[in-house]
Amino acid sequence: xxxxxxxxxxxxxxxxxxxxxxxxxxxxxxxxxxxxxxxxxxxxxxxxxxxxxxxxxxxxxxxxxxxxxxxxxxxxxxxxxxxxxxxxxxxxxxxxxxxxxxxxxxxxxxxxxxxxxxxxxxxxxxxxxxxxxxxxxxxxxxxxxxxxxxxxxxxxxxxxxxxxxxxxxxxxxxxxxxxxxxxxxxxxxxxxxxxxxxxxxxxxxxxxxxxxxxxxxxxxxxxxxxxxxxxxxxxxxxxxxxxxxxxxxxxxxxxx
Amino acid sequence: xxxxxxxxxxxxxxxxxxxxxxxxxxxxxxxxxxxxxxxxxxxxxxxxxxxxxxxxxxxxxxxxxxxxxxxxxxxxxxxxxxxxxxxxxxxxxxxxxxxxxxxxxxxxxxxxxxxxxxxxxxxxxxxxxxxxxxxxxxxxxxxxxxxxxxxxxxxxxxxxxxxxxxxxxxxxxxxxxxxxxxxxxxxxxxxxxxxxxxxxxxxxxxxxxxxxxxxxxxxxxxxxxxxxxxxxxxxxxxxxxxxxxxx
Numbered sequence: 001x002x003x004x005x006x007x008x009x010x011x012x013x014x015x016x017x018x019x020x021x022x023x024x025x026x027x028x029x030x031x032x033x034x035x036x037x038x039x040x041x042x043x044x045x046x047x048x049x050x051x052x053x054x055x056x057x058x059x060x061x062x063x064x065x066x067x068x069x070x071x072x073x074x075x076x077x078x079x080x081x082x083x084x085x086x087x088x089x090x091x092x093x094x095x096x097x098x099x100x101x102x103x104x105x106x107x108x109x110x111x112x113x114x115x116x117x118x119x120x121x122x123x124x125x126x127x128x129x130x131x132x133x134x135x136x137x138x139x140x141x142x143x144x145x146x147x148x149x150x151x152x153x154x155x156x157x158x159x160x161x162x163x164x165x166x167x168x169x170x171x172x173x174x175x176x177x178x179x180x181x182x183x184x185x186x187x188x189x190x191x192x193x194x195x196x197x198x199x200x201x202x203x204x205x206x207x208x209x210x211x212x213x214x215x216x217x218x219x220x221x222x223x224x225x226x227x228x229x230x231x232x233x234x235x236x237x238x239x240x241x242x243x244x245x246x247x248x249x250x251x252x253x254x255x256x
Numbered sequence: 257x258x259x260x261x262x263x264x265x266x267x268x269x270x271x272x273x274x275x276x277x278x279x280x281x282x283x284x285x286x287x288x289x290x291x292x293x294x295x296x297x298x299x300x301x302x303x304x305x306x307x308x309x310x311x312x313x314x315x316x317x318x319x320x321x322x323x324x325x326x327x328x329x330x331x332x333x334x335x336x337x338x339x340x341x342x343x344x345x346x347x348x349x350x351x352x353x354x355x356x357x358x359x360x361x362x363x364x365x366x367x368x369x370x371x372x373x374x375x376x377x378x379x380x381x382x383x384x385x386x387x388x389x390x391x392x393x394x395x396x397x398x399x400x401x402x403x404x405x406x407x408x409x410x411x412x413x414x415x416x417x418x419x420x421x422x423x424x425x426x427x428x429x430x431x432x433x434x435x436x437x438x439x440x441x442x443x444x445x446x447x448x449x450x451x452x453x454x455x456x457x458x459x460x461x462x463x464x465x466x467x468x469x470x471x472x473x474x475x476x477x478x479x480x481x482x483x484x485x486x487x488x489x490x491x492x493x494x495x496x497x498x499x500x501x502x503x
Contacts, residue, residue, distance in 0.1 A: 009375060016372040018356065020365070027360045083365040096373055097332035250335040251272035253328070254297075 017106035020116045021081070022114060036077070036118050040069040047186045051105070058188050060217070063129035068185035068209050070122050075151055075205065076176055078111040082155030083162050083169050087254065093252070100249050104159045108152050126216065134219040143215060143222075147208045152188045153237025160245045163255050183209060204233045257451040258308035259424055260344070261457050262330065267339035269300040269322075269329055299325045301481040302339070307426075314457045314468040314475030314489055316349075321478040323461050327351060327428050330459065345425025348374065352430070356417035363399035363406075363414055370418045391447070392417035412455040413440055420447050427451055427458045445471075465493050 026032035045067045058064050085103040086093070093100055123131075162168040183205045184192075192200065200206050207230050214222040272294055299322050307313050317323045328334045328339065331349035356370050364385065371384040389399065392413040403411065429448070448471065452458055462468050468475065468489065475492040477485045477499075485495045 005375070009377075012378070013372060016369055020361070020369055023365070024358065024360060091352070092356040092373065094328070094333065095349060097347075142364065159270045253334050254271040254273050255361060 006099070010102070012100055013098070014106050014109055018113065020108040021107060021110035025110075025114075032205075033114070033117070036073075036114050037121055038224070040066075040073040040122075043069055043074060051186055055187060055191070057190075060130040063126055063131055064188070064213070064217055065186055066122065066129060067213055068183070070119070070184065071147065071209060071212050072185050072205075074111065074115040076180070077114075077148075078108055078151050079155050079158065079172065079176070081107040081111055082152075082159045083172060085159050086163055087166075100252060101156075101245065104156050107153075108148070108155060112148055126157060131216065132219050136168060136215050136219055136221055139215050139222065140212075143211050143230075144207075146230050147211075149205065149207065150230070150237050153234065153239070153241040156241030157237070157244050160241070160248055163252050164248070168221040179205065185209065204237075207233065258311070260306050260342075262305070262307040262344075262459075263340075263342040264303055264330070265342075267300055267303040267326075267329065267341065268298065268337045269325055269334060270296045270298050270337040272296050298337075300329070300336075301483055303478075303481070303483055305476060305486070307457055307459065309457055310452075310455050311474060312460060312472045314400070314472035314492065315459060315461045315478065316468070316475060316492060317478035318499065322481040324351070324430060325480055325487060326478065327430055327459065327461060331428055332426040338393045343426070345430040346375075347426045347428060348419070348422070349428040350416075350419045350430065351428065354411050354480045357403055357411065357415060359400060359404035362402055363394065365420055366403055366414065367399075371421065374419075374422070377421065381423065382417065387421045388414070391420070391443070394475035399493060409440070416440075416444060420444075422453065423451055423454050423456060423457055427456055429458065430461045431463070446447055465497070469493060 024033070029035060031038070044062070044066055047069075048062055051065070052061050053059055082104045085107040086100060089103045092098065095105075127133075159173060182200075182203055184200070189197065189200055189206070189210075207226065210255055211222050211226055211230050214220050214226070273296075274294060303326060315323050315326065315485075325334065328348065328351065329336055331342070331347050331351070332343075332348070356373060357366050358369065361369070367385050368381055369389050371381045376384060388394075389396065394410060394413060398406070398410065399414075403414070406414070427448070448458065452471075458471070460468065460472055472489050474487065475489045476483050476487075477492050479495045479499070485492055
């Protein structure tokens, strides 16, 4: 049933819906795009005031926390947008023959565009906090790509299940603050007693934040093991997301 | 000889729905896994239908008989459980006027988005904009305004104009003509006629028999997910009416 025309048309559809999403997100707000910078900055300010002295052993703490916060903000905001992507467009999907993947896919494209623009001012701030420019920065490109894939896989899984059980969206609202504190964003994983440290390994986000800190904070080449873990998790989540989506997409229509 | 543009063969459509006995998480837990939270509901039960090029085909049936499900399946929105559908040409479904309109955005933004969703290229979108400008009779200043400030009639004008902006091979209309004021309703009927004159096939769902008889030559009546009668419009319309009088 999928014709060549539809495949060729898909990029234009994604572009149109992503631009619409960005417009809608900042519609009727005076500060618009600045909001996507203010939220992590507010957290950063709190962290610096509350934790900087507590974690005095973490050198350049502001930079350490900011790197974690920037990527957490992208992750959290993308999952929130993707969760609602299909439900919110139910009326369109009921009346037009469109690939349902269009909406979650466009949601993450819009978030990636916003994120890349937000990196420009954040980069300036990171330099202010003592970021050392180094050749490892080129690795940000594959690192971000792998992180985006992971986020897409998880987002697509949650988005699909949310059509059938709205509990998923509510559950995420409860779980995401817990996940935030379960990830070493404000604190250093070195503070966790050694015998419990393995627990953190089960949180996939930890590996991505470590990857980003290798490049932006420690200025070292991430280990082959870390690359392997992050790529494997990303591929795994994309496979789960696509699997769940293709298994269930034909049943969406009676649940909108 | 007439050419078949839509051939539907022994079509079944199932819906996957929540089990009526399980309305809450509590019910699910208390059933101890003996009752599945989902069940299948069969909406279309073996529909076979042929529609010829240039034909204007009426679809009748009581509420809940499966008309909209059949239209959506033809339009490719619902995947059939069993059976085949062969479609020659491009289908333009007009299932609900104004669906997909984003109230926060301007009329122009909405034309661009919906026309793209309908499958138009960048060039097609530009043509659609000039079509909507003239057909909807909405002023440029109106189209620059956010749609949330439109009246219901203006929204209907915008929605209908976008959906008839291009001439498809097959047009599917689900009770769409009762929009706007009298002047606009006439214009809509005219545009449907134009599309028909251009050699396009139309599948039309309506509860207004006079309208169906005016536009269509043939029709079918659905009863409980099955085609009860296919044939000339007058016969099918009489049969449809008899469904209510025998009650």
